[in-house]
Each structure stands twice: as C-alpha cells, then as structure tokens.
Amino acid sequence: MDEGRESVVIAIPFTAGVAAASYSLKLCYVSSQAIGVSGSICVCTAVGLGIATLSPCRRHDCSPSRHGPLSIRTLLLILTFLAAGAAAAFTSYIPSLEQTAVASQGFLEKCSMSLKRLIDDIPVGDSAMNALMKAFLTGDQSDLTADVKSAFRDSGASHLLALSGMHLSIIYLVVSKMLSVLGNSPMVKNVRSAVIIAGSGFFTLLTGAVPSLVRAFYFILLREAAMIAGRKIDNIHVFNMALLLQLAMSPQSVTSVGFQLSYLAMLGIFTLYNPIDRIWDKAVSFFDSDGGKKEAGRNFMSTAMRQIWSMCALSIACQITAAPVVYLYFGTFPQYFLITNLLCIPLSNAIMVVSLIILPLHAIGICPRFLTEADGLMLQALTDILSVISGM
DSSP states (O other): OOTTOTTHHHHHHHHHHHHHHHHHHHHSOOOHHHHHHHHHHHHHHHHHHHHHHHSOOOSGGGSOOTTSSOOHHHHHHHHHHHHHHHHHHHHHTSGGGSOOOOTTHHHHHHHHHHHHHHHHHSOSSSHHHHHHHHHHHHOOOTTOOHHHHHHHHHTTOHHHHSOSHHHHHHHHHHHHHHHGGGOOOHHHHHHHHHHHHHHHHHHHHHTTOOHHHHHHHHHHHHHHHHHHHTOOOOHHHHHHHHHHHHHHHOGGGGGOHHHHHHHHHHHHHHHHHHHHHHHHHHHHHHHHHSGGGHHHHHHHSOHHHHHHHHHHHHHHHHHHHHHHHHHHHHSOOOTTHHHHHHHHHHHHHHHHHHHHHHHHHHHTTOOOHHHHHHHHHHHHHHHHHHHHHHTO
16 A cells, blocks of 8 residues: 555544444434443454454465455454444443543633633624624634624635634644744754644634544644654545544544534545646646747736635635535535635634734733724625625
C-alpha cells in the first residue's frame, strides 16, 4: 500500500462496523442485555481475528494473491477492525457506560456562560448582531431571529454558523501570529504547537464538543503532533486516524449529520480540490500556447482571479462529496453556494478575527470603539448579503 494510506485498512472497516451497528440499534429496539451479549461477541471476534492477524505467517496463502493486492493477513485485519467498530457501537449503548459526566463539566459550563454574557455586553449594534456574533463564536443559535436563520438556510450558508474547522483555523491563525514574535527555533515551534493544541481543545470543550468541531480538533492534534515528532504529514493518513479516534471515543457520532457532512467535506478537499484547482493552470497553458492570445491570456489570468478560482474549487470539491447527504437529509440543494461562499466566507472569517480581538480588550475595558463599530458593520453586511441571496 502507498505510504500514509495503510490507515485506510484500519479506519474504513472500523467506521463501517460502527455505522452498521449504530443504525441497526436505531432502527430496532434492542434490550441492554442483548446489547451486552452482542458487544461481547464482537469483542471476542475482534480479539480472535487480531490474534490471527498478528500471529506468524508461514503458509503460502498469506502471501499477496496473484489476482489482487489483498493478502489473507490484510483481509483478517479488515475483519478485525470491522468487528471492533461494531463492538464499540454496541458497548456504547449499554446504559451503565453512558454515565460519563466529568468533574470539570461545571467549570466549563461557567466559562461558557461567562463568555456568552461577555458577547451580549459588547456594543456591536442591536441585540440581533450580538446574537449573530454569539452564534459565530460559541455555536449558540438560540437568540437568532427566525429571519436570520432562514436567510442562512436558504442561501446555503448554514455551515458558517456550525462550529467546524473554520473556527479552529481562526484560533490557529491568531495564536500562530501572536507567538511568531518569539522566533522559529525548535523549542518555540514545539511550544506553539502545544499552545495551539491546548487552546483548540479548550475551545472544543467550551462549546459543547459537537462532532464537526471534534473532527477539526483531531486534525489539528494529529498534524501538530506529527510536526513535533518531525514526521511527514499525510492528509489521507490524518483523515483516517482522526476518523478512527473520534469513532472509538464516541461511536454515536456516526449518526450525526454534522459528523457526516464534516468528514465528507474534508474528503472532497483532500481528493478533488487539487484536480479542480489545476484546471485554471491548464487554461493558462492553453492561452500561452496560442501566440495571438498570449498577451490577452496573461492579462486575464491575474493573481486575483487565480485566488477566486481556488476558492471556487474548494467550494465545488466540498459540495460534490457532501451534496448527496445534504439532499438525503434536507431534500434540497443550495443553488447559489458559489456566490454565497465567495462573498460570505472571507467576511465571516474577518468577523471572527475581529471578534476574537475584541473579546479580551472589552473584558479589561480598553476596547477601541472603532473595532466594535467595524464588527457591527460587517455583521450587518453579512446578514444583508444573505438576505439578498436567499431571495434570488
């Protein structure tokens, strides 16, 4: 198998086992005793297959088949993690295992409430703007008006309100910029990675650890850990290991719409983004190969247009893989997703960056008025743009 892709043999069967067991339990009533028995059977099966997989191989049938790339050992490994995934799903539904409250829950709830009160107190305009700012930073949409929710939904911008990798990427950017003044020595890089992991983890817990945000945290954790260890970062390997870790920790996440859309969107980015993005370069080569169109091609293929195309390629890649699930659950498809993403993603990123700057400054009472006014204007502009798109 290619380097970094051997994790497919582990993560994909495990996910299939979790999904099969979880949806079976949702579709039919199963007693806790039956769940315990089924889980025990799956655990024993996984252990037995694991022992068979790890035992020394002396038979000729363990070698790769002439008719395919899979060996008997690889098939056993696939079955092992298929059974392990089913075991994880079954055992997670046993009532005694669902009582997982931790002592820090009260502390996190207090921090979350304090953060929300702080956001409500920031003078960014009327209460609707404060509610939108709170939704961006904490995922709490309870104070959003019906019109704002409808505008986000109808324009295909609901993902902007869902806590995801975009939020953690902003935290990643802010922390990296703040610590960049310390230099780039190996020790500073390690400290920066540790602070990023700790900050991302705290934000994930603070906002309720929704599946899409947990996915983003695992991505950051694995990438930063690889950087600290000096290992090569392979996107497919990170994708599969994050999937495996999240489902091992919380098998019920597989039935979450946010979980499914988050991983499908990342799958589209990792597999389809580069081929779509390279279409622009092929167009440049076509224009340059024609002597009569060379100058016109150079004028048209500007740097700004190249960046716009990259944003379009990213949106298209995400939509291709996520669209079937969106249609399955919601029975609709956002027709103007390209316009929405091109206009609103940069604006929402700017809103989150400015809001993160405002929060500590306002907390200590030294926030400049022009920052809160600018944030309020951007929040109002975002709602106006989405209202226009949703009415198209």
